[in-house]
Amino acid sequence: MDLLSNLALGFSTAMSLQNLGLAFIGCLVGTLIGILPGVGPIATITMLLPITFGIDPVGALIMLAGIYYGAQYGGSTSAILVNIPGEAGSVVTALDGHAMAKKGRAGAALGISAIGSFIAGCVATVVIAALALPLTDLALRFGPTDYFALMVMGLVFAVVLAHGSVLKAVAMICLGILLSTIGSDLETGQARMTFGSLHLADGIDFAVLAMGIFGFAEVLRNLEGGEQRDVIKGTMGPLLPTRDEIRRSIAPILRGTGLGSVLGMLPGNGAVLAPFASYTLEKKLAKRPQDFGKGAIEAVAGPEAANNAGAQTSFIPLLTLGIPPNAVMAIMVGAMMIQGIVPGPQVMTESPTLFWGMIASMWIGNLMLLVINLPMVGMWVRLLKVPYRLLFPAILIFSCIGIYSIDNNPMDVVFTGAFAFAGYLLIKMGFEPAPLLLGFVLGHLIEENLRRAMLLSRGELSTFAENPVSLILLIVSVGLLALSALPSLRAKREKVFVED
Amino acid sequence: MKLNRRAFGLMAAAVMTALPAMAAAEFPERNITLVVPFPPGGGNDAMARIIGDAMTRVIGANVVVENKAGAGGVVGTQSVQNAKPDGYTLLLGHSGTMGINPHVYPAATYHPTKDFTPVGLISEIPMALVVNKDLPAQDVAGLIALAKEKPGELSYASSGVGTGSHMAAELFAHDAGIEIAHIPYRGSGPAMTDLLGGRIDFLFGVIPSSHAQVTAGKARALAVTGTKRSPTMPEVPTMQEASVEGYEAALIYGLLAPVGTPDEVVTKINGALNIVLADPTLQEKLAVDGSVPRPGTPEDHSKALDSDLEKWGALIRDAKIEIN
Amino acid sequence: MTEKPSSVAGLGKVRLSQDRVAGLTLIAVSAFALWASSDLETGTLRFIGPGMMPKLLAALVGVTGTILLVQSFLMSGEAMPRIPLRGPLCVLGGILAFALTVQSVGFAIAAPLLAVIAGLADRDMRWIELLGFAAFMTIGCILVFKVGLSLPIPVLIIPGIIQY
Numbered sequence: 001m002d003l004l005s006n007l008a009l010g011f012s013t014a015m016s017l018q019n020l021g022l023a024f025i026g027c028l029v030g031t032l033i034g035i036l037p038g039v040g041p042i043a044t045i046t047m048l049l050p051i052t053f054g055i056d057p058v059g060a061l062i063m064l065a066g067i068y069y070g071a072q073y074g075g076s077t078s079a080i081l082v083n084i085p086g087e088a089g090s091v092v093t094a095l096d097g098h099a100m101a102k103k104g105r106a107g108a109a110l111g112i113s114a115i116g117s118f119i120a121g122c123v124a125t126v127v128i129a130a131l132a133l134p135l136t137d138l139a140l141r142f143g144p145t146d147y148f149a150l151m152v153m154g155l156v157f158a159v160v161l162a163h164g165s166v167l168k169a170v171a172m173i174c175l176g177i178l179l180s181t182i183g184s185d186l187e188t189g190q191a192r193m194t195f196g197s198l199h200l201a202d203g204i205d206f207a208v209l210a211m212g213i214f215g216f217a218e219v220l221r222n223l224e225g226g227e228q229r230d231v232i233k234g235t236m237g238p239l240l241p242t243r244d245e246i247r248r249s250i251a252p253i254l255r256g257t258g259l260g261s262v263l264g265m266l267p268g269n270g271a272v273l274a275p276f277a278s279y280t281l282e283k284k285l286a287k288r289p290q291d292f293g294k295g296a297i298e299a300v301a302g303p304e305a306a307n308n309a310g311a312q313t314s315f316i317p318l319l320t321l322g323i324p325p326n327a328v329m330a331i332m333v334g335a336m337m338i339q340g341i342v343p344g345p346q347v348m349t350e351s352p353t354l355f356w357g358m359i360a361s362m363w364i365g366n367l368m369l370l371v372i373n374l375p376m377v378g379m380w381v382r383l384l385k386v387p388y389r390l391l392f393p394a395i396l397i398f399s400c401i402g403i404y405s406i407d408n409n410p411m412d413v414v415f416t417g418a419f420a421f422a423g424y425l426l427i428k429m430g431f432e433p434a435p436l437l438l439g440f441v442l443g444h445l446i447e448e449n450l451r452r453a454m455l456l457s458r459g460e461l462s463t464f465a466e467n468p469v470s471l472i473l474l475i476v477s478v479g480l481l482a483l484s485a486l487p488s489l490r491a492k493r494e495k496v497f498v499e500d
Numbered sequence: 501m502k503l504n505r506r507a508f509g510l511m512a513a514a515v516m517t518a519l520p521a522m523a524a525a526e527f528p529e530r531n532i533t534l535v536v537p538f539p540p541g542g543g544n545d546a547m548a549r550i551i552g553d554a555m556t557r558v559i560g561a562n563v564v565v566e567n568k569a570g571a572g573g574v575v576g577t578q579s580v581q582n583a584k585p586d587g588y589t590l591l592l593g594h595s596g597t598m599g600i601n602p603h604v605y606p607a608a609t610y611h612p613t614k615d616f617t618p619v620g621l622i623s624e625i626p627m628a629l630v631v632n633k634d635l636p637a638q639d640v641a642g643l644i645a646l647a648k649e650k651p652g653e654l655s656y657a658s659s660g661v662g663t664g665s666h667m668a669a670e671l672f673a674h675d676a677g678i679e680i681a682h683i684p685y686r687g688s689g690p691a692m693t694d695l696l697g698g699r700i701d702f703l704f705g706v707i708p709s710s711h712a713q714v715t716a717g718k719a720r721a722l723a724v725t726g727t728k729r730s731p732t733m734p735e736v737p738t739m740q741e742a743s744v745e746g747y748e749a750a751l752i753y754g755l756l757a758p759v760g761t762p763d764e765v766v767t768k769i770n771g772a773l774n775i776v777l778a779d780p781t782l783q784e785k786l787a788v789d790g791s792v793p794r795p796g797t798p799e800d801h802s803k804a805l806d807s808d809l810e811k812w813g814a815l816i817r818d819a820k821i822e823i824n
Numbered sequence: 825m826t827e828k829p830s831s832v833a834g835l836g837k838v839r840l841s842q843d844r845v846a847g848l849t850l851i852a853v854s855a856f857a858l859w860a861s862s863d864l865e866t867g868t869l870r871f872i873g874p875g876m877m878p879k880l881l882a883a884l885v886g887v888t889g890t891i892l893l894v895q896s897f898l899m900s901g902e903a904m905p906r907i908p909l910r911g912p913l914c915v916l917g918g919i920l921a922f923a924l925t926v927q928s929v930g931f932a933i934a935a936p937l938l939a940v941i942a943g944l945a946d947r948d949m950r951w952i953e954l955l956g957f958a959a960f961m962t963i964g965c966i967l968v969f970k971v972g973l974s975l976p977i978p979v980l981i982i983p984g985i986i987q988y
Contacts, residue, residue, distance in 0.1 A: 033973065046540045047975060050565075053549060140697040171850055171888035178857055178881040184572065185864075185874035187684050189604055189661035192874055193860040198607055201571035216915070223911035223945050267693045321696065322712055323689040330687060334541030337788050338549055344712025389946040390957050393939040396915065397961050400922045400938060401931070405975050407569065410923040417919035421912055428905055429846035443877075448686070451872045455683050456655065456699055459870025566976070 030070020176439025212419025260309030537576025850889025
């Protein structure tokens with residue numbers, strides 16, 4: 001019953017008029033900035049961080065958390081509407097979400113992603129409140145070998161993600177990892193493939209790459225299409241998800257929530273895999289896997305739920321250990337420090353109002369997002385009716401503002417343009433950008449964990465086999481790869497006869 | 501606390517009314533930009549915002565923090581180096597960007613006192629030597645003995661190559677004559693994760709967050725790296741007390757302006773900085789990151805920068821730390 | 825793998841196999857990356873150097889490229905589609921114009937430049953509509969991002985006169 005009294009404390013904190021207001025403003029502003037194409041949660045929070053400085057610690061963190069959820073949701077919205085993901089998680093949403101938008105079902109995609117996120121948020125809040133502590137110690141057992149194996153499994157997800165040639169998908173994954181190695185080497189500080197450019201020293205920014213090869217390349221492709229390229233072709237279906245669509249989405253949402261919750265609490269940024277894992281799982285379970293990639297609602301519902309659940313449970317290492325599992329949480333640590341709070345295991349005992357207030361505000365924030373966003377769905381969908389000759393300059397302006405604002409650096413805009421052209425050529429050659437992006441995202445994690453594992457094991461490869469978790473993960477990966485390679489070869493034949 | 505603040509306000513007012521008598525009567529007539537060469541949300545950013553906010557109230561102009569991140573701080577640092585030397589562009593510099601980077605990154609071609617005008621020290625941040633809770637070593641001597649028994653087997657985590665946590669550990673290895681394995685991480689959080697998970701033997705971390713893990717019983721602190729014990733963990737000895745003679749590792753933080761900034765302007769900013777550093781509320785805020793205020797003159801800062809550059813340079817040469 | 829007949833969109837009359845172009849591109853990328861990473865130490869398994877991953881991945885990209893290339897000779901695949909130049913040139917030109925002007929002159933000039941240059945990509949472009957839309961977008965963005973959210977993006981810089 002401790003839990004109930006703690007939650008009561010949390011809700012009494014989070015429900016104060018001031019904190020409710022802050023959560024609302026946070027969600028709203030986060031959504032508005034996050035919806036800028038290519039601007040994901042990290043960029044949004046860094047941009048908006050200063051506005052929270054004048055507020056008391058609990059209020060400031062509640063508002064920041066609101067900005068985070070808002071930005072996450074806003075990022076999904078731009079992924080669905082204009083096919084520009086702002087962070088790794090929305091790459092998956094962009095795949096089928098944008099395909100749905102093209103079929104006139106943008107509203108259903110936006111609606112199901114709001115509903116899925118809300119359900120995931122509710123479950124994840126309960127998980128955090130009830131299990132945060134015992135799970136923390138369990139998650140700490142995960143070491144570099146396990147993360148390496150987990151990320152290798154992520155690469156297999158990337159193969160599943162592609163619906164064309166497996167060989168081409170593998171090429172794109174390798175290219176993605178290769179791109180991720182550009183920049184200063186973590187272990188030696190040596191500049192890798194930067195050609196002396198300071199701008200490349202920190203590597204390529206995800207948003208720059210994603211916006212280029214995904215969003216802008218799509219614009220270039222649409223420009224070819226003459227009269228046919230308006231985003232919504234033909235008639236629009238019902239605005240919100242139909243009853244049948246919701247029924248089909250329930251199970252994916254729940255499975256996604258589970259996957260996201262588990263992966264999110266790993267302190268080594270496991271959350272990044274959640275949407276990809278969910279997509280893979282749903283594609284394997286689906287009755288019609290061939291619809292995936294062409295606007296299957298399950299492929300939006302599951303990954304969106306996984307993404308949100310993971311985003312939320314990634315607060316666990318932060319709140320219980322004071323350790324940030326990803327870039328967003330690292331910014332939260334900075335915000336706590338500016339507020340005079342030392343992040344660490346003592347936060348829970350020394351500032352229970354902060355700890356439980358934040359947990360309660362997570363649920364409130366998710367509710368607010370639903371309330372803010374469902375009515376806006378209609379507005380966003382109407383936006384797509386703007387003729388493409390005006391829509392695409394607008395997309396370009398918003399995107400360029402977004403990219404410029406990430407670092408206030410015009411070079412980023414130039415790089416985005418270059419990636420756009422490269423991405424366009426890749427599409428022409430029959431490559432898909434999604435596996436490249438996933439390879440890019442996992443590249444760092446794979447390399448760093450491999451090198452760390454090798455340093456710690458003194459160069460013994462057997463460390464992966466001796467460690468049960470990594471062994472199981474690697475075996476599952478190999479199995480998944482075998483399972484995916486065969487049907488996708490078959491699917492390709494099918495596709496050849498179905499299309500054109 | 502209230503009384504203190506009022507007294508502090510009066511003092512500030514008195515100093516500020518005295519200052520305009522000097523030549524820089526008009527400075528500042530517009531906003532002052534304080535460049536942080538790291539992204540928002542880190543320890544540097546937090547310090548800059550705390551100091552900037554306090555100085556705004558004293559100096560008579562807004563001190564606006566601007567983050568110019570990139571290449572381990574080199575990008576932002578160079579942008580200040582090339583800014584107009586009028587006192588309106590300041591840099592938050594620390595041992596990492598000013599004392600270590602010039603030895604580590606070929607791109608960092610600047611010299612802390614030849615290419616910049618030191619304005620004043622803000623603080624220094626000593627660290628704590630924290631070990632995994634299951635490590636048999638009970639004190640620093642025990643740790644050294646363990647390392648000598650198994651050369652190269654003990655591993656330490658750092659928050660990256662050339663960071664304070666890396667240098668402090670290398671200095672320890674150098675001074676104690678031991679061989680240890682360096683495992684770099686991206687930031688202090690992941691480093692601490694593997695220490696808590698028992699895969700890393702020890703690390704050097706900032707005192708407050710290390711203290712948080714120590715009090716929770718998840719790790720043990722063997723020593724602090726400053727010359728004095730830390731008020732946060734008074735029971736923990738300094739490295740010198742714990743048998744490593746002459747060892748000191750603390751990161752210094754300070755404000756710098758481009759070279760050629762007029763003396764009057766520097767004096768004025770230095771005056772304002774020292775006023776805010778005397779404020780107990782500000783000291784409390786800085787303490788979150790383990791900062792110990794070090795008010796002083798621009799000359800003090802200049803000397804500290806030179807000796808910092810020399811100290812880390814000598815270590816990097818002597819210990820043949822492999823960078824590049 | 826694919827025995828699909830070529831689609832109509834060949835490059836003029838010359839029919840280029842898509843896989844052949846793709847394979848050659850990958851091999852080129854691989855060679856470039858191998859060259860760019862040649863100064864990096866590969867290291868050993870225990871001390872993996874900064875060069876191991878880049879070289880390994882570059883090699884893998886090269887291997888996939890070679891397989892694609894070989895395949896393209898063994899089987900007939902899809903043809904390389906036509907690549908029109910008008911769209912990419914206008915869009916990239918607009919992006920470049922934006923990047924060059926946003927910091928020196930300001931957003932109030934950069935945004936309309938981007939909209940107009942990129943807008944030329946579309947054959948149905950109407951000048952009046954495009955100019956009006958560019959002005960509307962620019963003002964709207966200034967209001968939202970500069971006034972509303974105070975992002976640090978320069979709006980208009982005329983040296984000595986305006987700096988906003």
